[in-house]
Amino acid sequence: MSNRTKNVNQQPLHHRPWKKNVPGYLMVLPAFLVLAAIMFYPIFYTIRMSLNNVDISSSGYIFDFIGLQHYIDIFTNSVYWDSIWLTFYFAFVTVAVEIVLGLLIALAINKVKRLLNVSLVVMLIPWALITVVSGQMWSYIYNAVYGVLNYVLETLHLIDSPIAWLATPDTAVISMMIAEIWKTTPFVVIILLAGLQMVPKDQYEAASMDGANVWQQFWKITLPAIKGSIAVSIIFRLLQAFGVFDLPFVLTGGGPGNATQPVAMLAQKSLFQNLNFGLGSAISVSVVFFIIMLSITFYPLIRSVVKGES
Template sequence: MNERKMEKRAGYSLMLPALLVIGLVTIFPILYSVWMSLNDIRLTTNGFLMKFIGFSNYNVIFSSPVYWHSVWFTVYYAIVTVVAELVIGMMIALAINGIEKLKDVSLVVMLIPWSLITVISAQMWAYIYNGVYGVLNYILQVLHVIGAPVTWLGTSTSAVIAMMVADIWKTTPFVVIILLGGLQMLSKEYFEAAYMDGANRWQTFWSVTFPLLRSSIALAGLFRILQAFGIFDLPFVLTGGGPGTTTQSLAILGEQALFQNLHFGVGSAIAVSTVALVLISCLIFLSAFRSLVEGESA
């Protein structure tokens, strides 16, 4: 027993520096943001002054239609992009896993979008969508799909769709990597047994592959939900949150409050509410996914 206690103490002592770093760079900023959201913060010549005002900052954002528009945009943007990336990523992962030759080459080519910095890929898509010299307009005009150039980022609907396409193009490879790793860990015996029982490819996927791959799907979905709710760089470069406030995410709204308008208390309240929204969304996703898998396996 004494040896076990000594081993546990040694293990805890080795973990302590890492835990202190995590607490310093993660937990403390979150707690301090919560405290800032409960205060009225004013800049002075000597720094800043904080005055406790309770939930007044939350009353400000919750009574703002701009805030609720950003919430709605962030939520449906995350839902559409994450679902699309999971579906497309699954199809690509199954395709790559099913080939023997050029598998490594296919994987490397597919990872090119993910390897690009988001700011650079956003600028590239801005050139593609440009209403004057954009390559998308040129291709569609050559194919006689459109008769005149379209300002893709100039209207609300087309701007949202254009941004979703750019995001799905960039982040789907991330989903593919996780799902492909899960596929390669599955035993071939399950699939051989399914084929011997006369199951076709769709039945094999839905009854064997999908249930066995649920942990990888859940992991990919959770990571993408976290990233999608914090979307900032893509709309910031591609649309600037426009036209108007159409593509203004919660991250952009918080940045405007914190760094442009210097409303630190309101900006902190937006950040804290975003974290709460992300946690709720992750719990809903896990609950819905668990119910789907249990329903199919019942």
């Protein structure tokens, strides 16, 4: 084989002439066009609606261009910023608690070899439940008249009288967070448990022979080995939590007042209750903007953690 042939065969794919990859591009093109139509067209149409006053007629939508007026309206509205603050607060608190609880549960399940399959099945039950169903279930638990939570707390003499958990802003937000943590912690457990299963056992044996205790093994072996799984869990859960809608919609309806109204619910009310399609579209576009900024902020951190640079 000539040196020229060897050089061509050894040349990385991304350095080869692009014309050789044309058949592959043509095969991928139909799927790309379908995805583009499904994903990008609604985004551009929503942006267009956000720049217009939109009325409904028998022939369809009627657009009246007003520029950035809808964005000015939402950015100067305290209700919008209250929803943004609640969304960020809800996302970061629930994700932080889920990561800690998920890690503890994953470590416990990883130690119980005989009951591993049973533990996984039990853990998946809350996550597998439809959010509407789990939200309704938690509304029964929190009910001030016949709720199980008040009954248990009164039986244990921890409270003197029933508490209306969903009737005051502070307790309503905390109650909503507890319901979210209960449902989505299993998702974190599954990811972290998969990471734990990949840690070589001989590292623990060598550490034990060197006299390392359990705590030292966790900090020096376990945590560095699963930091990629932790990073993936954080970014996925943050993005999911920032778009939360169904749980507060079922559990509290955004109340009392607007205390538990995330920004996704605010957009839904503008679009489908008030039929203000332009304003609702502007809120939706702003949510996408915040999610993009959140991703840009966390991407370098996640990338460095996964690559082991931090």
